[in-house]
Amino acid sequence: MDPLERLSSPAPEFLDRLAASTRALHWLVALPVLLLLLTGLTNFWPELKALHVGGARVFAWLHVLIGLGFAVALVPSVIAILMRRAARRDARELLAFGLDDYLWLQHRVLRAAGLRSVGPRVGKFNAGQKLNAVLSAAATAALMGTGVVLGVNYWSKDVFDVDLVGAVFRWHTVLSVLLLPLIAGHLYMALLNPGTRESLRGVTTGRVRRSWAERHHGAWADRVREERRAGEG
Amino acid sequence: MTGEPRRPDEGERATPRARRLLSRARFLGLLAGGAAVGALSTRVFGLVDGWRENTVEESRPVFDPGTYRLTVDGLVARPLSLDYEALRALPAVRQVSDFHCVEGWMVPDVRWDGVLFQSLAELVGPLPDARYVTFHSLGGVYRDSLSLTQARLPGVLIAYDLDGAPLSRVRGAPARLVMPRMFGYKGPKWLTRVEFRDRQDLGYWQQRGWRVDAWIRSSD
Structure with missing residues (x-):
């Protein structure tokens, strides 16, 4: 937050942005994915990869265990979370991609190129957040699908043909390499x-500063104000 | 993003139907473009295909052509000690096979050049009691073993070239055992000793519970 803003708003006002169910969904995916990414990356670090207790290599074992646990727990958890209206509404908004989103992306590209551009008003999520959500979800689902095959193969080599496993392993790697820049960004x-950075507050506490929301998600801030007014009226 | 003045007419010129079609086509185009760029870059950086490294040595053994010896001993009539030149001077064969790691990754169509285990066995003359062979790594930590019958199968070789070039340090210079019908952990890298024995010596991972006969189950 810049110093000027701090001076002009000594007592920040907050808007409710993400309901508990939406935040739960975020962290339910984020924590396992982060652990899977870290343990998976040891594949490219032979010294770490070789670390073993008995015949079990620590990071491979953790990776498979977390991955299979994640795969088993995710679908029922997502269903349970999407029973909540707030999470359903957020999911719908994340998946709705319209012309304004395209214009927003174009505006960001022009601005990044140093050109003058005026973007559309942004709703609850901007096109970057939407793209990130869709691509991350797709990559995670595909990583889970390929990962289950590899996880089963970890315990028993008699289930799948080696050539199938080899092909699946390759896709698992491609997908993780694609997911990596998304997560880094x-x-x-x-x-x-x-x-x-303010959005981190949103996904942990559920609330964000009104001043930030008005600048970054103007259309959404307006909508919240109107809904609040309607609620009071 | 900063607080620019907004232009509410932006993006409201097209009819709703055209807007929908346009945005959907552009969105799909963006997705396809992103996927294409990703697929291309992974190929370029070679992160996907090819070898991954596994080692349990303290550090990767260093091959010194001046001092290196491949010792072939144990229960044999004529023990051998070959330097690198002598190893390369033996009758060579080329073998192409898919390399399968127990972890699941594979490298298709790997071209190995080297000496058939069978030729080496004929040179040293295994004694009647010799029924197993242990393959030792230069680092002194890793080793693995095969039965003599397994080691004599066609395609089992002491390889020194990989895809037409001498083995690199990471891939096991100067020589490694290639047993194309089993997973890669059965083929020690940095090979320095071939020991004929009457009883099977458990390899590094077998001592820790891994399968002794790591046959690859494949449709071909």
Whole structure:
């Protein structure tokens, strides 16, 4: 937050942004994926990969265990969470991609190229957040599908043909390599980038500063105000 | 994003139907473009296909052509000690096979050049009691073994070239055992000793519970 803003708003006002169910869904996916990514990356680090207790290599074992646990727990958890209206509404908004989203992306590209551009008003989620959500979800689902095959193969080599396993292993790697920049960008914006860091508060406490929301999600901030007014009236 | 003045007419020129079609086509195009770029870059960086490294040595053994010896001993009539030049001077064969790691990854159509185990066995003359062979790594930690019958199967070789070039340090220079019908952990890298024995010596991973006969189950 820049110093000027701090001076002009000594007591920040907050807007409710993400309901508990939406936050639960985020962390339910984020934590296992992060652990899977870290343990999976040891594949490219032979010294770490070789670490073993008895015949079990620590990181491979953890990776398979977390992955299979995640695969078993995810579908019922997602169903349970999507029973909540707030999470359903957020999911719908994340998946709705319209012309304004395209214009917003174009606006960001033009601005990044140093050109003058005026973007559309942004709703609850901007096109970058939507793209990130869709691509991450698709990559995670595909990683889970291929990962289950590899996880089963970890315990028994008699279930799948080796050539199938080899092909699936390759796709698992391709997908994780594709997911990596998405996660890196996501972490950068959530933890480091000053303009977007406020969203971390949203996904942990559920609330964000009104001033931030008005600048970054103007259409959504307006909508919240109107809904609040309607609620009071 | 900063607080630019907004232009509410932006993006409201097209009819709703055209807007929907346009945005859907552009969205799909974006997805396809992203996937294409990703697939291309993974190919370029070679992260997907090819070898991964596994080792339990303290550090990767260093091959010194001046001091290296491949010792072939144990229950044999004529023990051998070959330097690198002598190993390469033996009758060579080329063998192409898919390399399968127990972890699941594979490298298709690997071209190995080297000496058939069977030729080496004929040179040293195994004694009647010799029924197993242990293969030792230069680092002194890793080893694995095969029965003499398994080691004599066609395609089992002491390889020194991989895809037409001498083995690199990471891939096991100067020589490694290739047993194409079993998983890769049965083929020690940095091979320095071939020991004929009467009883099977358990390899590094077998001592820790891994399968001794790591046959690859394949449709071909």
